[in-house]
Amino acid sequence: MITKKVRTKGKLQLSRYFQELKKGDSIAVIREPSIRASFPKRLQGRTGVVDGKRGKAYIIKIKDQDKEKKFLIAPIHLRNVGK
Template sequence: MRRSRGFRSRTRSKLKRSIRPNRPNPITKKIQTFDENDIVHIIIDSSIHRGQPHPRFHGKTGKVAKKRGSAYIVEINDGNKAKKLIIRPEHLKIQE
């Protein structure tokens, strides 16, 4: 037997949601908009699988580069390397 090493492996605690959230998936998360050069936090909503970044980027902060369809291209620094991620707005939160 070989163990599965899928996209969401070893994320049981990282992607865990609270037991009784107030509203599971508010529509305002899906229709929120961001401008270029906005600073955003990547907070993965585990109940929505579309447009999810890899769990290694959960909790990271980046800058919105541009919009692509209904998703956004977010630039982050992963160590010393700059990376571009395509993320839907349900998994992004504006920095206050």
Template sequence: MRRSRGFRSKTRHKLQKVKRPGRSNPITRKIQNFEQDDLVHIIIDPSIHRGQPHPRFHGKTGRVIGKMGKAFVVAIKDGKKDKQLVVRPEHLQMQK
């Protein structure tokens, strides 16, 4: 029998939501807008599967380099390689 190695494998703790009262998915996270060259943190919202980057990029910081539909193109450095991720705004936070 082979073990399943899906997109969200080994993410039991990484993709857990903190239980707290109030709205779990505020609309403001969905309609937030970023300009080109903004620094953003990739924080995956596990309750929204659409536009989610791979869990290995959770917690990384990147630079917005463009827009693709409703999503943003974020450039990050993964080791020595430069990568471009297409991420929806629900999974992004502006760097303070």
């Protein structure tokens, strides 16, 4: 179960909620516990590449063994790790 630390409980960083990512950016999937995630728990901590944007969510390519899979994930659950 993913929980927040005591000092960050209830807080939501709006800058992370409205962050802009570019196609090709390398990201890490970090679930925000205060918001219901619409993707599987097994993606927690995985890294991937931004493939595009659909509505407010981003299309993320994540390599699973030898296959590439695409997931739609809201920006609040993503962190940019550079290139």
